Each structure stands twice: as structure tokens, then as C-alpha cells.
Amino acid sequence: MAASKDPRPCSIADTLALVGEKYSLLVLREVCLGNGRFDQLVRNIGTPRDILATRLRRLVDAGILTKQLYSERPQRFEYRPTQAGLELEPVLMTLMAWGDRHLRTDSDRPMVLEHSCGRALAPAVTCRACGDEVRHEDLTARPQAPGWTVTGPTAA
Amino acid sequence: MAASKDPRPCSIADTLALVGEKYSLLVLREVCLGNGRFDQLVRNIGTPRDILATRLRRLVDAGILTKQLYSERPQRFEYRPTQAGLELEPVLMTLMAWGDRHLRTDSDRPMVLEHSCGRALAPAVTCRACGDEVRHEDLTARPQAPGWTVTGPTAA
DNA sequence: CTGGTAGGTTGGAAAATCCAACCCTCTTCT
DNA sequence: AGAAGAGGGTTGGATTTTCCAACCTACCAG
Incomplete structure (x- = not known):
């Protein structure tokens, strides 16, 4: 590396x-x-x-x-x-959810994670401050180091 | 690969x-x-x-x-x-959050994502069904394919 | 017509991966 | 006692990827 x-x-x-x-x-x-x-x-x-x-x-x-x-x-x-x-489990959960959604059909899932609430886990990433699910458009990237900019719609 | x-x-x-x-x-x-x-x-x-x-x-x-x-x-x-x-952005967000927490100090963060609610994003992975934050102990893994077991406390 | 920018491709050296075989320490079977 | 596993690795050599610098093409500006 x-x-x-x-x-x-x-x-x-x-x-x-x-x-x-x-x-x-x-x-x-x-x-x-x-x-x-x-x-x-x-x-x-x-x-x-x-x-x-x-x-x-x-x-x-x-x-x-x-x-x-x-x-x-x-x-x-x-x-x-x-x-x-x-x-690091959240990383695994989000990877798994993406694969389940984009690489498989519903009937084809090799593993199901059951949550304690009784349902199959469908993970959502939310903002700890406001509780809302995080969408791309709601994020603004603020680089802290000088010289490293961001050019897109997500720019600071 | x-x-x-x-x-x-x-x-x-x-x-x-x-x-x-x-x-x-x-x-x-x-x-x-x-x-x-x-x-x-x-x-x-x-x-x-x-x-x-x-x-x-x-x-x-x-x-x-x-x-x-x-x-x-x-x-x-x-x-x-x-x-x-x-x-796939949720994967990036969870990776970044882990690195910020385990590899850096608070004052050392090279980038901050600001959420539309006005706060710096601290992402949480929640269950879409019940809304609770997902903890390791609340998960039960259920392999769907025959022959693939799970032995730990998370077992099905 | 010289230089610069953007978006790559090419060739060869260096590093990582893959695989089978081996090693060592127990335990169990006969 | 001897043979055969099981568990947890290590070793050597062939194969595959990565790395790096150099190069190429198309276009534009001075």
C-alpha cells in the first residue's frame, strides 16, 4: 500500500x-x-x-x-x-444492503440480518443531530486542510 | 480478483x-x-x-x-x-466516521460534512422498520444458503 | 511553431497474491 | 505403540497487479 x-x-x-x-x-x-x-x-x-x-x-x-x-x-x-x-459493522451493513439491492433479487439474498424489532434489517444512515435520513443533496463538504477544494454541487 | x-x-x-x-x-x-x-x-x-x-x-x-x-x-x-x-455514499460516510473517531482527534479532521440541519454530520445506522440505532447485539444472522452456519452470539 | 492542458496508453521493474506442500503440536482411534 | 486427524500456521516459487516514467493524441493560446 x-x-x-x-x-x-x-x-x-x-x-x-x-x-x-x-x-x-x-x-x-x-x-x-x-x-x-x-x-x-x-x-x-x-x-x-x-x-x-x-x-x-x-x-x-x-x-x-x-x-x-x-x-x-x-x-x-x-x-x-x-x-x-x-x-466497523455499519460499513459491512451498508455494503451488504447495497449488494442486496443492486446485485440480487429479493428472493436471492444469501443472508438476512434480523433486527431485534422482529423485521429483516434494512439499514438507513441518519444524522445523529436531527434524526433525518442523510441524502446526498443535504450534505456540504467542508475541507479543513488548505488547498483541497471541492467543486461540485456538494461544495463548501 | x-x-x-x-x-x-x-x-x-x-x-x-x-x-x-x-x-x-x-x-x-x-x-x-x-x-x-x-x-x-x-x-x-x-x-x-x-x-x-x-x-x-x-x-x-x-x-x-x-x-x-x-x-x-x-x-x-x-x-x-x-x-x-x-x-454507495453511506459506505463512505461510515468509513469516514470510523476514521474520524479512531484515527484522529476532534481538532484534526481533514474534512467535515455539514448536514442540512446545520450540524456536522455524525452518521448513525438505524433500522428502517423501527427507527432504532442498530447495535451488534440486536442482530441475528440468518444464512439462507444451506451449509453456511454462524456460530457466535449473533447466530440464528 | 512552441508550449500547455486534458485524457489517456505503453513497457518494464517492483510488489502482492496464489497455491501446494510442509511443519508442529496435540488428541483420538485401533 | 503407531497412524491418522485437526488446528494453526509457514515456506518457496509461479502468477498477477501495481507502480512509475515516458510517451501519445487532440486541441488551444501566444
Whole structure:
């Protein structure tokens, strides 16, 4: 992940630098589902074992996963999300919702998340301040760093 | 992007197959900000030009971006999000919110999104059915495909 | 007619990925 | 006791992507 040149400073880019490599978010998906063992991860994600090992190290280093001992003898480990890892679940939910809507039909959904209210989860992103669902037209981007402008209808 | 073996069928994985390659979501970020020209993208993202060209083709093919002519002579193009592309903005918002919270201090934020309600956007993911903010413990995963289980506290 | 801008393409070196095979430590079966 | 797993990785070498600088085309301005 060579960060080229002098790109716009951005939390999206910084977050993707941690979890944007191939398979990383799928590891998080499985770990959030409770499938945190190495062989489960290999099977459920379909990743090469060596790549998985490097991703796991990276996610643990980043504080997104922890390695928990679940058996002393033989020593066996399981990966679990930290609080920070759990806070990435909204990213997974929005990705999943998009795929369900644009890449599949209603009858074709490979997984349904049921919310405690009893309905299948349809996630909406809302503004914590006013509660309204966030639409593109309601956003104004205000770059804080000098020199980084925004030209579109969303401009500041 | 070789999809190995026989992984869990999943809309997250399918969506990432379209937008999960390096730089793709940053392209979408810039395009959503209105910076859709080739050289703007190169400068703001810091991507090699050839990779950018490949990503743009892929995103246009996927129906996430469109290539708009904005000048006849000389022929000049600009990339813009389609409706489907705009519907990926929630992914960007949740990624940005995570980075702002975990990778930065409050005074250090490189960009602030202002919502039409007048406050800086703090996005929350809520259940469209009941309106509550979605917490990890309130979700139950129900795999629809046979053979794909979930073992954790989130299990079905 | 020289230089500059916009939007790319090309070729070769460097890095990441993929895959199969292997290793080590237990536990269980016979 | 010996053989066969299961779990959790590591290693070596072939393949694929990325990276980077240079180049190309079309047009416009001085």
C-alpha cells in the first residue's frame, strides 16, 4: 500500500489503509458472525492461508481484532472483534444492503440480518443531530486542510 | 480478483468485488464531491494514471459511474456517480466516521460534512422498520444458503 | 511553431497474491 | 505403540497487479 504523492488527507483513505486490502473486511464479517477460527476463516472467505495470516496480524496490530485463547492444551486461538472492530459493522451493513439491492433479487439474498424489532434489517444512515435520513443533496463538504477544494454541487 | 474455492455467498463480498479494489472507493469519494475529471482524480487520490483508467472503466461497466461529455472540442469527459453510485455514499460516510473517531482527534479532521440541519454530520445506522440505532447485539444472522452456519452470539 | 492542458496508453521493474506442500503440536482411534 | 486427524500456521516459487516514467493524441493560446 504505497501512499502515492500527496493525496487529499481523508479519513476514508486512512480507514481503507487499515481495512481496505483484499479480504480484510470479509475477515471482519466472519469474526462479527462469531466464526473466528483460522480454518473457518479460510473456508468461509476462500482466502489463501498465508494471506489470511498477514491480514489477521495487521488487523490485530490495528486494534480491530484480538486473538483469544479458547483452549489451553492444545493451544487454540480464536479471533474476535474489539470495540473498534464492532464499530466497523455499519460499513459491512451498508455494503451488504447495497449488494442486496443492486446485485440480487429479493428472493436471492444469501443472508438476512434480523433486527431485534422482529423485521429483516434494512439499514438507513441518519444524522445523529436531527434524526433525518442523510441524502446526498443535504450534505456540504467542508475541507479543513488548505488547498483541497471541492467543486461540485456538494461544495463548501 | 480470483474468487477462490467455494466461499460463503454474500452481498458484502459481491459488492467488494466491484468497489473493493485499491482506489475504487476513493474514486467514488472524489466523484461524489464533484471532482470527476481525470487529472483531478489523479491529484486528489494519488493514484497512478493507468490504474485510475482501469478503475474508471470498471466502475462505469458496473453502472456506478457515468462518463459525461462536458466539452465538445476539445473532447473532455467527466465522471459522475449514477444513482447506484450515490447509494454507495453511506459506505463512505461510515468509513469516514470510523476514521474520524479512531484515527484522529476532534481538532484534526481533514474534512467535515455539514448536514442540512446545520450540524456536522455524525452518521448513525438505524433500522428502517423501527427507527432504532442498530447495535451488534440486536442482530441475528440468518444464512439462507444451506451449509453456511454462524456460530457466535449473533447466530440464528 | 512552441508550449500547455486534458485524457489517456505503453513497457518494464517492483510488489502482492496464489497455491501446494510442509511443519508442529496435540488428541483420538485401533 | 503407531497412524491418522485437526488446528494453526509457514515456506518457496509461479502468477498477477501495481507502480512509475515516458510517451501519445487532440486541441488551444501566444
